[in-house]
Amino acid sequence: MHNDTIAAIATPPGVGGVGVIRVSGSDAFELVLPLFKRPGNQTELPPSHKLTFGHIIDPDTREILDEVLVAFMHAPHTYTREHVVEIQGHGGPLILRRILRAVLAQGARMANPGEFTMRAFLNGRLDLAQAEAVMDLIESETEAGQRLALQQLRGRLSDQIQQARHAILGVIARIEASIDFPEDDIPTPQPEELRPLIAEAQKLVSVLLAGSDQGRLYRQGVRTAIIGRPNVGKSSLLNAFLRTERAIVTPIAGTTRDTVEEAANLRGVPLHLIDTAGITPTDDPVEQIGVQRSRAAAESADVVLLVFDGSEPLTEQDRLVSAEVQQMGFGVQASNEEGTARKRPVLLVLNKADREQKIDVSELKQLWPDSVFISTSTFSDTGLKQLEDTLTDLILAGRMLYSESVLVTSTRHQEALRRATEQLKASFYSLEQNVPLDFVSIDLRAAYDALGEVTGETASDDLLDKIFSEFCIGK
Ligand SMILES: Nc1nc2c(ncn2[C@@H]2O[C@H](COP(=O)(O)OP(=O)(O)OP(=O)(O)O)[C@@H](O)[C@H]2O)c(=O)[nH]1
């Protein structure tokens, strides 16, 4: 039931120059008009989509609550495709709450989180992927993330999903026509006819899936773990990146006991920085957990900054940490021949460059041939800019990020695309095995439905509730 009229404060809580109350539903105009007093006591509905000056009054006491501009907007050219009223008042929280209360007293219902956008979806103005893009757009913290969200909002992802679904439906139609109307002499399609059609659909899906890791990086940031033995300056480096004293720094080895995670924006590249506890053998159970977390952070990282203390000779512990990181598959980007597993990039940081350097660089270079070494000092800021430049280059040149194509940024979409791929593969296999064509058709249907979850055509009510409940109220 979504034709009751809902209302909410649409601007963020707190004080602002202007605050907006949004009302949507078939009775929106009737509910707001009695509260809206205009010069000369006009009572007719103001022109649609125009701002009209007046006052909001308490309908019982006739007390003026605020001086406002109100837009009455006729369905269907509105955010929700319903009648919408937006009241622009002064941006004080108390004023806005009083206006909202007056609107609710007229019979509107308080909107749930995301309910305006949900109505836009239910009324067919946006599909689900576009509705999700609204939230991404609001929340994006980098220009790149914003560009991707806008693309999705404009329907580019949805278009490509529809293309793939259309291709699959074409195959289903051919199979089912021959099953349903055998008397019409529709010839049973041969596997060799169907195979290229399925392959075509598969290609469309796999292009989207291929971009989804990049999409995730844009949305969640490039996971960058700062790894090393204790006391080499990992937390100092995190602070230097963030330009604040986020993590505790002391001369005591073992200062950081838990991972510290922070988002940073490196020239438009979103980073998810993780400072970790120094990796070292220990009997202290708390430290042990910390070290486990450091290892897990490295395991799950897209890039590792491996930090050494340049003012000390290489220690056994440095070598051990180094070997561990290597075993996790970090190293120089392998030349991109087909089939070679690409290594995840590592940057070697020789910190404390302000002191006399005692580290054996040649041994390190043997351990990490062809890797990039950068000397830094968090005291004198030496090398920090170079570190940032190199890290950006590594991320961009490694093509971990690119932004020309449509990128799937949501894990929900990625998961649906994976299922669609699996089902398409299954249909291929069924064709090979010469099983009856209706079985092939079942696999294809499943792929078709999985793709439909992205745009919302086949999404369950539970899923919809879950997605929209993550929105803010008033959106
Ligand atoms: N001389 C010098 N000292 C530094 C530099 N960076 C950090 N330090 C010092 O080294 C000590 C350890 O720094 P932290 O940043 O806490 O090192 P960490 O690697 O996070 O240490 P744990 O959390 O114990 O693993 C502190 O006393 C810092 O002030 C640097 O560039 N030069």
Ligand SMILES: [Mg+2]
């Ligand atoms: Mg630390």
